[in-house]
Amino acid sequence: MTALPAAYAITPPSHPLVGRVSPPGSKSITNRALLLAALANGTSHLSGALKSKDTELMAAALRQMGVQVEEPDATSFVVTSTGTLQAPDAPLFLGNAGTATRFLTAAVATVNGTVVVDGDAEMRVRPIGPLVEALVSLGIDAKSPTGCPPVTIRGTGSFGQGRVEIDGGLSSQYVSALLMAAPLGAGPVEIALTGSDIGARGYVDLTLAAMRSFGAKVEQIDAGTWRVAPTGYTASDLLIEPDASAATYLWGAAALTGGNIDLGVEAEAFTQPDAAAQAVIAQFPNMPAVIDGSQMQDAVPTLAVLAAFNNYPVRFVGIANLRVKETDRVHAVATELSRILPALGTEEGDDLLVASDPDLASRLAQRNSVVKIETYHDHRIAMAFALAGLRIPGIVILDPACTGKTYPGYWDMLAGLGVKLTPAS
Ligand SMILES: O=C(O)C1=C[C@@H](OP(=O)(O)O)[C@@H](O)[C@H](O)C1
Ligand SMILES: C=C(OP(=O)(O)O)C(=O)O
Numbered sequence: 001m002t003a004l005p006a007a008y009a010i011t012p013p014s015h016p017l018v019g020r021v022s023p024p025g026s027k028s029i030t031n032r033a034l035l036l037a038a039l040a041n042g043t044s045h046l047s048g049a050l051k052s053k054d055t056e057l058m059a060a061a062l063r064q065m066g067v068q069v070e071e072p073d074a075t076s077f078v079v080t081s082t083g084t085l086q087a088p089d090a091p092l093f094l095g096n097a098g099t100a101t102r103f104l105t106a107a108v109a110t111v112n113g114t115v116v117v118d119g120d121a122e123m124r125v126r127p128i129g130p131l132v133e134a135l136v137s138l139g140i141d142a143k144s145p146t147g148c149p150p151v152t153i154r155g156t157g158s159f160g161q162g163r164v165e166i167d168g169g170l171s172s173q174y175v176s177a178l179l180m181a182a183p184l185g186a187g188p189v190e191i192a193l194t195g196s197d198i199g200a201r202g203y204v205d206l207t208l209a210a211m212r213s214f215g216a217k218v219e220q221i222d223a224g225t226w227r228v229a230p231t232g233y234t235a236s237d238l239l240i241e242p243d244a245s246a247a248t249y250l251w252g253a254a255a256l257t258g259g260n261i262d263l264g265v266e267a268e269a270f271t272q273p274d275a276a277a278q279a280v281i282a283q284f285p286n287m288p289a290v291i292d293g294s295q296m297q298d299a300v301p302t303l304a305v306l307a308a309f310n311n312y313p314v315r316f317v318g319i320a321n322l323r324v325k326e327t328d329r330v331h332a333v334a335t336e337l338s339r340i341l342p343a344l345g346t347e348e349g350d351d352l353l354v355a356s357d358p359d360l361a362s363r364l365a366q367r368n369s370v371v372k373i374e375t376y377h378d379h380r381i382a383m384a385f386a387l388a389g390l391r392i393p394g395i396v397i398l399d400p401a402c403t404g405k406t407y408p409g410y411w412d413m414l415a416g417l418g419v420k421l422t423p424a425s
Pocket of ligand 2: 298325326380
């Protein structure tokens with residue numbers, strides 16, 4: 001792959017964006033399927049998969065633990081495993097992949113030996129304490145001195161059994177991580193939510209569906225309790241659906257330019273939570289005055305950029321845990337919107353207020369200045385703010401390569417729709 005420039009200047013297209021674009025495979029499902037295939041005895045074929053930094057980091061970590069992960073083509077993984085992860089001879093480095101980091105932290109408790117789960121500087125400030133405490137309550141020797149990675153897990157080859165409580169308020173990934181490791185328990189494992197509600201529950205549903213595809217038996221006891229049988233996993237073939245969070249940029253690009261982009265899949269067909277954003281985008285430029293982002297968190301940067309052009313101001317609520325994603329997204333979105341126009345985005349507590357202006361594009365059309373969008377190593381800030389560049393001249397996206405976390409082909413996709421991207425610095 002050729003290296004991307006330090007920045008891209010976007011020229012607003014003079015035409016609506018029209019065409020057929022297949023979004024890449026779902027990050028969430030790919031990283032679940034890679035892990036579950038590695039925990040199964042046999043060979044699993046995963047097709048429609050995402051190949052990006054986050055999934056390559058997961059694949060590399062599994063290879064480090066003795067799992068054979070082959071890549072016959074650009075959208076497939078073939079995973080062959082004995083169903084048992086081996087102790088790696090070096091720490092697992094998972095960059096800023098939240099899914100890989102959290103899911104593996106629980107799964108490596110099944111290793112007979114010591115595993116260190118670590119990430120980059122950003123991951124080292126993303127909390128993992130509640131998951132570590134839950135593992136400790138199961139009798140697992142897990143330590144994270146800072147409450148963030150690195151986490152050191154000294155496994156004895158079993159995941160334990162019995163009841164474990166977890167507060168998933170900061171991240172639903174803690175709950176998914178425990179659920180996915182639970183079929184490897186010495187006996188049944190009961191996972192119960194405590195404390196604050198989990199953010200996007202749809203991700204737990206995604207986890208349960210993936211587990212069942214690989215033969216797990218999960219019983220829902222009540223709204224916040226699951227009992228998982230100690231079945232282990234069975235190798236399976238899986239066709240992974242496209243990424244719903246990636247789809248939000250395409251729905252957004254079509255809405256902002258009055259175009260029509262065919263994704264080859266209807267919003268209703270997705271099982272991922274972010275597909276709910278399509279119904280909100282469909283109302284553009286009359287999106288609601290209050291948008292609850294709690295059940296479509298990764299879509300909030302997309303919706304917030306659209307909101308700048310909406311007919312009415314928008315308040316985003318239910319988004320407190322956007323502060324512990326790749327970057328503090330509440331702050332990043334407010335800051336970068338206000339770089340476009342002072343006070344366009346503001347924070348009020350954990351809410352994000354967008355001072356929408358339906359005339360924003362025409363008001364800024366004559367402006368001759370360049371607005372350099374800081375992207376904080378966050379793929380979603382880069383992808384969402386590129387949408388602003390479809391309407392406003394002078395938008396420059398710094399570090400466009402950061403989209404490689406989940407959508408390496410993002411800029412080629414925009415160029416393919418006729419958007420002019422000029423390398424800049
Ligand atoms: O389970 C998953 O696949 C994900 C859960 C969400 O994170 P949190 O559970 O940390 O909110 C989401 O933001 C992330 O991109 C993917
Ligand atoms: C929050 C995200 O990722 P993760 O938590 O998996 O790093 C995301 O992709 O927007």
